[in-house]
Amino acid sequence: MNKPGYFGQWGGAYIPEVLYETFRELREVYAKAKADQAFWQEYLALMSSYSCRPTPLTRADNLSRHFGGAQIFIKREDLNHTGAHKANNVMGQGLLVKRMGKTRVIAETGAGQHGVACATMAAKFGFACTIYMGEEDVHRQRPNVFWMEKLGATVVPVTTGSRTLKDAINEAFRDWVSNMDTTHYVMGTVCGPHPFPEMVAWFQSIIGQEARKQILTSHGKLPARVYACVGGGSNAMGIFQGFLDDTEVELIGVEAGGKGLDTGQHAARLASQDASPGVAQGYKTMFLQDSDGQMRDTHSVAAGLDYIGVSPLLTDLWEKGRVRFAAATDQEVMAALDLTIKKEGIIPALESTHAFVQAFKEAGELSRDQAIIINQSGRGDKDIFTIAHAFDDPSWKEFIRKKGEEYAAR
Amino acid sequence: MNKPGYFGQWGGAYIPEVLYETFRELREVYAKAKADQAFWQEYLALMSSYSCRPTPLTRADNLSRHFGGAQIFIKREDLNHTGAHKANNVMGQGLLVKRMGKTRVIAETGAGQHGVACATMAAKFGFACTIYMGEEDVHRQRPNVFWMEKLGATVVPVTTGSRTLKDAINEAFRDWVSNMDTTHYVMGTVCGPHPFPEMVAWFQSIIGQEARKQILTSHGKLPARVYACVGGGSNAMGIFQGFLDDTEVELIGVEAGGKGLDTGQHAARLASQDASPGVAQGYKTMFLQDSDGQMRDTHSVAAGLDYIGVSPLLTDLWEKGRVRFAAATDQEVMAALDLTIKKEGIIPALESTHAFVQAFKEAGELSRDQAIIINQSGRGDKDIFTIAHAFDDPSWKEFIRKKGEEYAAR
Amino acid sequence: MQLADQLRQTRSKKDILLMTHLVLGYPSFAVNREVIHQMVANGVDVIELQIPFSEPMADGPMIIKANQESIANGTKVADCLAFAAEMAAQYDIPFLFMTYYNILFKYGLKDFLHKAKEIGIRGFIIPDLPPEEGEEYLRLAREFDLAPIQIFAPTSTEERMRTLAGHGAGFIYCVARRGVTGSKTEFDASFDEYLARCRRATDLPLAVGFGISNRADVQILTGKADLAVIGTATIRLVEEKGAEAVGPFIAGLRG
Amino acid sequence: MQLADQLRQTRSKKDILLMTHLVLGYPSFAVNREVIHQMVANGVDVIELQIPFSEPMADGPMIIKANQESIANGTKVADCLAFAAEMAAQYDIPFLFMTYYNILFKYGLKDFLHKAKEIGIRGFIIPDLPPEEGEEYLRLAREFDLAPIQIFAPTSTEERMRTLAGHGAGFIYCVARRGVTGSKTEFDASFDEYLARCRRATDLPLAVGFGISNRADVQILTGKADLAVIGTATIRLVEEKGAEAVGPFIAGLRG
Numbered sequence A, B: 001m002n003k004p005g006y007f008g009q010w011g012g013a014y015i016p017e018v019l020y021e022t023f024r025e026l027r028e029v030y031a032k033a034k035a036d037q038a039f040w041q042e043y044l045a046l047m048s049s050y051s052c053r054p055t056p057l058t059r060a061d062n063l064s065r066h067f068g069g070a071q072i073f074i075k076r077e078d079l080n081h082t083g084a085h086k087a088n089n090v091m092g093q094g095l096l097v098k099r100m101g102k103t104r105v106i107a108e109t110g111a112g113q114h115g116v117a118c119a120t121m122a123a124k125f126g127f128a129c130t131i132y133m134g135e136e137d138v139h140r141q142r143p144n145v146f147w148m149e150k151l152g153a154t155v156v157p158v159t160t161g162s163r164t165l166k167d168a169i170n171e172a173f174r175d176w177v178s179n180m181d182t183t184h185y186v187m188g189t190v191c192g193p194h195p196f197p198e199m200v201a202w203f204q205s206i207i208g209q210e211a212r213k214q215i216l217t218s219h220g221k222l223p224a225r226v227y228a229c230v231g232g233g234s235n236a237m238g239i240f241q242g243f244l245d246d247t248e249v250e251l252i253g254v255e256a257g258g259k260g261l262d263t264g265q266h267a268a269r270l271a272s273q274d275a276s277p278g279v280a281q282g283y284k285t286m287f288l289q290d291s292d293g294q295m296r297d298t299h300s301v302a303a304g305l306d307y308i309g310v311s312p313l314l315t316d317l318w319e320k321g322r323v324r325f326a327a328a329t330d331q332e333v334m335a336a337l338d339l340t341i342k343k344e345g346i347i348p349a350l351e352s353t354h355a356f357v358q359a360f361k362e363a364g365e366l367s368r369d370q371a372i373i374i375n376q377s378g379r380g381d382k383d384i385f386t387i388a389h390a391f392d393d394p395s396w397k398e399f400i401r402k403k404g405e406e407y408a409a410r
Numbered sequence C, D: 001m002q003l004a005d006q007l008r009q010t011r012s013k014k015d016i017l018l019m020t021h022l023v024l025g026y027p028s029f030a031v032n033r034e035v036i037h038q039m040v041a042n043g044v045d046v047i048e049l050q051i052p053f054s055e056p057m058a059d060g061p062m063i064i065k066a067n068q069e070s071i072a073n074g075t076k077v078a079d080c081l082a083f084a085a086e087m088a089a090q091y092d093i094p095f096l097f098m099t100y101y102n103i104l105f106k107y108g109l110k111d112f113l114h115k116a117k118e119i120g121i122r123g124f125i126i127p128d129l130p131p132e133e134g135e136e137y138l139r140l141a142r143e144f145d146l147a148p149i150q151i152f153a154p155t156s157t158e159e160r161m162r163t164l165a166g167h168g169a170g171f172i173y174c175v176a177r178r179g180v181t182g183s184k185t186e187f188d189a190s191f192d193e194y195l196a197r198c199r200r201a202t203d204l205p206l207a208v209g210f211g212i213s214n215r216a217d218v219q220i221l222t223g224k225a226d227l228a229v230i231g232t233a234t235i236r237l238v239e240e241k242g243a244e245a246v247g248p249f250i251a252g253l254r255g
C-alpha cells in the first residue's frame, strides 16, 4: 500500500506547517464529499444546467478520410461553459468551498482558462476572487485577463521567477498562507500537494465517464487509442480515467515540444530526457530542473502547457507503462490547427491541438474499424492573438495597428 | 387561408425572374424534408453530436434574488458550437444543400456570427463558401472575419449602401443570380423571400421545443414571459415557437434602441414609430425607410441587430398582439451585460443582452412563483473589441496600443 | 395605340429598335435632359427611366453607384415624376419607368400608376415583382392601359415563359444571361436556343438586355430580337466622355 | 555538545539570543562574508544560511528577490557548501542551513547531510518538509547528529506541536504569524497565548521569527522566547546602507 497522497513514488504533500490544519480540513471535506452520493449528483446537476454536460463526442469523418486510417472522434470539452475542461474542476471545488463555508477563492492561471473558469465560478457562487497570473501570460492572454476582471476578479500579474505558471502557483501559495482562514486555493490542475491531484482528477473524471459511454454507443466498441495534451495533466487524467482498466486501450499524453526537444526550449517532462525527479510546489514528480534542483525556463506556444512539472498520477502511469508520452512542436501544432479548422470546422485551443498532432501522426497506422479519441480540452477563440500572430495574418495585423493608433490618439 | 409564403399580410417572395426555378426547387426540397421524419432525426443527431444540443436552461438565482421577482432562467444558445443559435440554421440548411447536390454556399453576415457558422458548416460538409459582410461590420467584428478565413471561406467586404447587413444581403443575391446552378444562399435569419422565413424558423424551432420541456421540468409550469432579442428574428422565433399556443405565456421581442428611439439612431422596427410597411430584400415587412421608400441608416452597438427589416412572422405576431416589442439602448445594454457577468458568470453577446435589459426591467413586477426565460442567443467573447472599448478598459487599450506598435514596427 | 402595336409599327420600318436606359438624377437631371435629347435626336425608339432605389438588388456596380449617388444628391420620387412628365411631353417616343417595387408600393400602387398614366408614361419594368406578387399591379396596369413589362430569363422554362407572357404587355424583356446588369454577355448557341424559346412562348416584341454595349452586339441581335437594350453602356459613356458623346455612340449602333 | 544544550548554555548568560539570516550569494559571497563578520563581531548567537532556490514558496518579496538574483548571478549549491565550510571553520557559533527540500533531494539526501556534517553545519530549517514527508531526513539527521529544526505556526494545535517537537532537535522555530517572511508582526494577546502554547508543547528552546526588525521587537520577545530571529531586516539593511551598517544594527538590538 502507498502512503496516502502517493502514486507510486510520486506525489505527497510538501507544505509549510502553517497550512497543516488547512489541508487536514480540505482532505476531510473532500473525503466526505467523495463518500456522499448526493454530492456527485449535485455536481452532475450543476454541470448539466450551468455548463453543457455531457459534452458531445464528435465523429470527425473528414479527418478520418484524410488520414485513411482509424475513425477519429473528438471529445468536445471546448463546448463547456467558459470554453474548456477547466469548468469541471472549478465547479467541483466551488461546491466544496461552499461546504467549508469559505468566502474567497484564489487561483493560479497559465493560459487564463483556469483563471476565467475560477472567476466565473466565484461570480456564480458569490465568492471574492483573486487570480495570480505570470506577467508574461498576462500579455499572451489579454482577452482572458479582461474577462476575469469583468467577472469581478482581481488579476495579479506575477513578476517573480520566469513570470509564468509556476511562479503564479508560488504566489497563490504565498497568499494562501496568509489568508487560509477565509480562502480556498482552487488549484487548476492535477498537481500540487495532496489532495489536489486526486481531487481535481476526480472532478475531471466526468470526461472519461462520458467518453467511454459515448464511444461504445457510436462505435460499438472501445477505442484503440486516446490522446490528450498534458500541461499539469487534468484534461488527460480526466479522459484517461474512463479507460484505465481497459488494458487494450492505449493512452497517449502529448506534451509541449516547443521549438524542439533538442533545443531545450520546450515543456516536455516525460517525453524528453530533460526532466528528473524533484520536489517543488508541494509535490514530488519529474521536473524540468538543473543539476542543483533549480527549475528551468520552459517554452510553449500554448501558455497552458508551459509548466515545469506534471501530475504525479501521470508520472506514475508513465513509469508503469500505462500511459505513453509524446511531444508536439509549436510548428506541428499550427499545421494541425489549420487542418482541423479547415476539415472539420472545429477550432481547438493551442493546448488541445498538441493532442491532435500526435493523433494525426498515428491515425494512418490503424485500420478503418478502429477508433481513436482526441480530447479537445478547449476552444481556440481565446488564442486569437497568438494564432493570428503565428499565422502572420496581414489583415489582422493591420486591424490591430489601426486600433492601436486610434487608442494612441486619445 | 393566406397566400403561400405570407403571414397575415407580411412575407412573400419578391424575387427576380432569373431565380424563379431556384426557389421552386428550394421550396420543393424544403417541403420534402419537412414531410420526412428521418430528416428531422438526422438534423437532431447532427446537432447533438457536432454542436451541444440540447443546450441547457440555466437557473439564474443571483439575478432572480437581485430583482426580487420572477425566477429568471436563461436558455443557453451561447453554448452551441461557434457560440450562437446561428449554428441551428446553418446546419439545417447544410443538410438541404447536400440533398440539392449543390457544392457552394454563400451568406450575408452582420455580427459575423452567421458568417462563422456558415463557414463552419461549409468546412464540415466540404462546400466552397463566400461570405458577404458590410465593410463597417468587417471592422466591428474582425475576429470573426479572421476565423471565417481560417475556416476556408472567402470574405467579401461590401462597400455599397450603408456597408452593413442589408447591403451584404443585396450583394449575396447578386452573387446568387449569377451562380444559382451550383450555389445555395444560406440566409442567416427568418427574413428574405419565401421559403426562407418559414424554413429558418423551422430549424430554429429546436430552441423552443427544448426550452418548453426544460422549463416544465425545472419550474413545474410554463413561464410567465419569454424574452428574446430581435435582429432579423431567428433566435426569437426559435424560442417563441415553443410557446405560441400557450396564450398565458407572454412573448417579448427586444430590438436595438441604439442611442435612443427619439434620436433616429436605432434599429427598432416594431418598438418605434419610425418603421412603415415596405417591400425590399425579397419580402414584405415593416422597414425603417423614408417617405419615398428609401431605406434608412440604422444604428446599434450590436452589429447583429443593426438591420432595417424584421421577420414577416414577427410582424404578423406583433400585429396580432401575440408578441410584444420593446427596445434596449446601447447604454442599457452595457449595464445589463456588466450585471449579468458579475452576478452569474455568464457573458451574453451584445445582441442577446438586449433581451436581458427588458427582462431586468420587468422581473421585479412578477412574483417569486413565476418564471421568465431569457434567450441567450450567443456568447460575448466575439464582442471583446466592442465591449472592452465600450467599457473604456484602459489596460485593454494599452495592450492593443502596444501590439499595434509592434506590428507597425515590422 | 397600345405600346406593343406601336413598337411593331416602328419595327416594321427598322431592322431592330433601340431601347436605352438611364438613372434619374444621376449625375443630375440636367445631364439626364441632355442625354435624352441626344438619344432621341439619334433615333432611340424607347427609353427606360430608372427611379433610384436604395436596395437595387438586381443591378451591377455601375448602376448601384448611380442609384446611391442620385439618392445622396437628394433625388426624390416626386422629382423623378416631374422630370418624366417633362420628357414625355417633349418627345413623342415611349418612356417607361424602371424601378423596384417598393417605390410604387410606398407611393401607393394605384396613385403611382394613375400619376404615371397622367404624365404620359407607357409602361413599367419592375425586376423584383413577379406576377405571383403583382396581381393588383397587373390589374391596375390593365385598367390604366399601361404596359407591365414581363421579364424572361435564361433559367425560365417555356411553360413559365407562357405564364409570364400571359401577364405581359408592350414587349417582353429577355434578360440575356444570368447575373446582374453591367457585365459582358456571350452570344453563343445556347443564347440562340434561349431566344428561340422566348420567341415560341409569345408573339409580343422581344427586347434583349444585359451586356449590350456596342454595334457588334446590336448586329448579332438584329433579326433575332425586336429591341436591343443599352443600359450600363451609356451610363459608363456619360461618366467617361460626357453627355455629348451619347449621340455619336447611339448613331453608331445601327446600320 | 548538542545544539539544544549549547543554546541553553549561551541563553543562561543572555536574556535572549539572536539568530540572523542571509541568502547565500546575494548580493555576493564577498558581501555575505563581511555581513557575517559584522554579525559575529556584534554578538549574534546563531546564523541561518539560506541556499537559494528558484521556487521559494514560503518567502516574501525581499527574500524571493535575493534568491532569484543569487541564482541569476550563478550561485551553485557547491559554492554555498564551500562558503558555509569556510564560515563554520572561521567562527565558532552554530551555523544552520535554511533552504527548500528540493536542494537536498536533488543533491542526494544522505550525501547532503553527510557533507553538511563534515563542514560543521549544525542543523537545517526546511519550511516545505513536514515530518510526514521527512522520515528519511529525520532518521539521517539523527544519525549524523544534525538538528532537524521543526517549525510551529499559530495555526498549529497543541497536539500537533507535541508531534512536531517529538521530531525536532536544537530548537523550535515559532513562526510569529500567518503569511510569508518580510512583513510586520503584531505582538498582541493572541501572540502571547500562542507562545504559551508553544512553551507547553516542548522544552526545546523557542526561536521566534517573521517580522522581527528592531530593538522594540526584540525587547517584547525577551523573557518569552529564547531566540529572536532577524531575517529580512538585515537583508534590507545591507541593500540600503551596505554591509558595514549591520554591526551597529545588531549591537543595538539588545541590552
Ligand SMILES: Cc1ncc(COP(=O)(O)O)c(C=O)c1O
Residues within 6 Å of the ligand: A084, A085, A086, A110, A111, A112, A113, A114, A188, A189, A190, A229, A230, A231, A232, A233, A234, A235, A236, A303, A304, A305, A349, A351, A352, A377, A378, A379
Ligand atoms: C484548453 C486547455 N487545455 C489544456 C490545458 C493544460 O492543463 P491540463 O494539462 O491540466 O489539462 C489548459 C491549461 O490552461 C487549457 O487551458
Ligand SMILES: Cc1ncc(COP(=O)(O)O)c(C=O)c1O
Residues within 6 Å of the ligand: B084, B085, B086, B110, B111, B112, B113, B114, B188, B189, B190, B229, B230, B231, B232, B233, B234, B235, B236, B303, B304, B305, B349, B351, B352, B377, B378, B379
Ligand atoms: C448572437 C446573436 N444574437 C442575435 C442575432 C440577431 O439575429 P436574429 O434576430 O435572427 O436572431 C445575431 C445576428 O448576428 C447574433 O449573432
